[in-house]
Amino acid sequence: MATEKNTPERHQRPISPFMIGPYYKPQLSSILSIAHRASGVFLSVFGSALLIYWLVALSQGAQAYQAAMLWLVSIPGMLLLATLCFAIYYHFFNGIRHLIWDTGRMLKIEQANRSAIFVLSGSFIASVLTIATVGGWL
Amino acid sequence: MKMRHPLAHARGLGSAKSGTSHWWGQRVTALLLIPLVIWMLYVVIVYAGQPFQVIQTFFRQTINSILAILLVLTMLRHAQLGMQVVIEDYVHSQPLETILQLLVKLFAFAGAVTGVLAVIRLAVQ
Numbered sequence: 001m002a003t004e005k006n007t008p009e010r011h012q013r014p015i016s017p018f019m020i021g022p023y024y025k026p027q028l029s030s031i032l033s034i035a036h037r038a039s040g041v042f043l044s045v046f047g048s049a050l051l052i053y054w055l056v057a058l059s060q061g062a063q064a065y066q067a068a069m070l071w072l073v074s075i076p077g078m079l080l081l082a083t084l085c086f087a088i089y090y091h092f093f094n095g096i097r098h099l100i101w102d103t104g105r106m107l108k109i110e111q112a113n114r115s116a117i118f119v120l121s122g123s124f125i126a127s128v129l130t131i132a133t134v135g136g137w138l
Numbered sequence: 139m140k141m142r143h144p145l146a147h148a149r150g151l152g153s154a155k156s157g158t159s160h161w162w163g164q165r166v167t168a169l170l171l172i173p174l175v176i177w178m179l180y181v182v183i184v185y186a187g188q189p190f191q192v193i194q195t196f197f198r199q200t201i202n203s204i205l206a207i208l209l210v211l212t213m214l215r216h217a218q219l220g221m222q223v224v225i226e227d228y229v230h231s232q233p234l235e236t237i238l239q240l241l242v243k244l245f246a247f248a249g250a251v252t253g254v255l256a257v258i259r260l261a262v263q
Contacts, residue, residue: 037220037224040217040220040221040224041220041221041224043217044217044218044220044221047213047217048210048213048214048217048249049249051178051209051210051213051253052210052249052252052253052256055206055210055253055256055257055260056252056253056256058190058193058194058197058256058260059255059256059257059259059260059263061190061263062190062191065190066190088175088179092172092175095168095171096172098168099165099168099169102165130179130183133183134182134183134186134187136187
């Protein structure tokens, strides 16, 4: 099984987005890159949907708004909000990292690994602080 | 020897005929979203738990309506451009890819209309 994976058939070579795994060692750079895409897709689907849902609920008046917000304080609702919170911060910080790269800066491996740690810890701390503030625990 | 026609070089549109417009649009919307997302996070953190009337008063201010509309439009355009690349990269069936690309554009457009209309209704109600 292992040898099969290490020597792919000549005409069945892996295509680049699927290289991580048996053919290519997962690294901080590749994992954060795919996580940027994953968080982007997640935010595109659930983030924009929830933002528009909130605005529409608000535009329906006080009673409709209160009814529309009820499911968000359930356990699945709060899980969605917490995941969205982390996804927003992650995509925000890592997006700025990408914009800095686009100017040709911070591209050395050590710099990229340092900014990766900065993005990960930044989004974790910001998420905890946000959830604690909104939850009223601070 | 340069085989490329000078006109093609001058137009700079490449083989996809769209040049750098997609790449550039993704970056411009990303830059715009930096202040807009900070504003959105501020609104959500400060106003999410507030009573309806407090939020309504906030969104009745013209500056907040403008920022909300800018946020909805910029976010959906950025999302559509991003989803387009993800679909191009991972969906290898031509008919399915075309359907998905059209659906993403349709949802982004419908979302933009719905969001803008909601902000306007909120501002004038």
